[in-house]
Amino acid sequence: MILLDGKRTSEAIQQEIAAEVDAIRENGGKVPHLAAVLVGNDGGSVTYVTNKVLACERVGFGSSLIRYNDDVTEDELLAKIQELNESEEVDGFIVQLPLPRHINAQKVLEAIDPRKDVDGFHPINVGRMVVNLPSYLPATPYGILQLLERYNIETAGKHCVVIGRSNIVGTPMSILMAKGGYPGNATVTLCHRNTIDLGYHTRQADIIIVAVGQPGLLTADMVKEGAVVIDVGTTRVPDASRKSGYRLRGDVDFGNVAPKCSFITPVPGGVGPLTIAMLLKNTLKAAKREVYV
Numbered sequence: 001m002i003l004l005d006g007k008r009t010s011e012a013i014q015q016e017i018a019a020e021v022d023a024i025r026e027n028g029g030k031v032p033h034l035a036a037v038l039v040g041n042d043g044g045s046v047t048y049v050t051n052k053v054l055a056c057e058r059v060g061f062g063s064s065l066i067r068y069n070d071d072v073t074e075d076e077l078l079a080k081i082q083e084l085n086e087s088e089e090v091d092g093f094i095v096q097l098p099l100p101r102h103i104n105a106q107k108v109l110e111a112i113d114p115r116k117d118v119d120g121f122h123p124i125n126v127g128r129m130v131v132n133l134p135s136y137l138p139a140t141p142y143g144i145l146q147l148l149e150r151y152n153i154e155t156a157g158k159h160c161v162v163i164g165r166s167n168i169v170g171t172p173m174s175i176l177m178a179k180g181g182y183p184g185n186a187t188v189t190l191c192h193r194n195t196i197d198l199g200y201h202t203r204q205a206d207i208i209i210v211a212v213g214q215p216g217l218l219t220a221d222m223v224k225e226g227a228v229v230i231d232v233g234t235t236r237v238p239d240a241s242r243k244s245g246y247r248l249r250g251d252v253d254f255g256n257v258a259p260k261c262s263f264i265t266p267v268p269g270g271v272g273p274l275t276i277a278m279l280l281k282n283t284l285k286a287a288k289r290e291v292y293v
């Protein structure tokens, strides 16, 4: 069993990005700039956005963090997005999800200029991805593709079962794995809450990607010997013995599943760290006008 080290892979990608930023600066160019909009004080969201800003500093990007209380109005948010769309300084920006219920998240995402949509959540980027046009790939699926590629995991002709159909992970992942090229060319089954007998599907899978947010959902009896297992779940469960008061649990019963796998991601330290690296990668592409020329 080989552990897919997302932390190390993320660091390697960030070093590659930092080297490109050095070159841009040496040539007198403008360094990439990422802006992040954060609404409210949700513990997870604050951590993620803080990590994104810190990562920008590490690779030499400029960054801005724009914070609002959770009573911000939709109009205020839309006005800020308009400003970021028009900013000469900002190459790409994100609006951290989830947003409070009184804000129409879809309307907010659609207000982002697709050329600056480094999360790849705008319907134009989603559509371009589907029809093989250059687009920003959402960071988590993009990170999973990087893990498969950098560990030389064969995907062509393999049966890939994706569990979870979220817009951010499951749905784009299923599309990307079925595409031509590497990693891709897999036969894909997309399972979700209405799937009858999940284990029937997962037992036939060469590659399982689970992104549901249900700790321990994937158990050893559901996994074929030698399978590749990618765990996207990061649920915070209370743990009084920790200073933070919680620990992270993935969607995979890791202790019992890992011995059966050829490759598996840990939680934490698997897919999560790549999410940040690929957001930086998209921001670099935005600054270089690589996606929209």
Ligand SMILES: Nc1nc2c(c(=O)[nH]1)N[C@@H](CN(C=O)c1ccc(C(=O)N[C@@H](CCC(=O)O)C(=O)O)cc1)CN2
Binding pocket: 047, 048, 049, 094, 095, 096, 097, 098, 119, 139, 140, 168, 234, 248, 267, 268, 269, 270, 271, 272, 273, 274, 275, 276
């Ligand atoms: N605008 C966006 N909102 C959200 C996204 C996103 O990509 N764009 N994804 C998630 C949250 N997320 C990034 O924003 C994210 C989740 C998890 C991790 C991560 O590094 N996880 C670590 C553990 C970190 C911890 O201690 O909690 C790991 O798995 O090792 C990074 C980013 C929803 N919202």
Ligand SMILES: [Mg+2]
Binding pocket: 164, 165, 166, 192, 193, 212
């Ligand atoms: Mg789901």
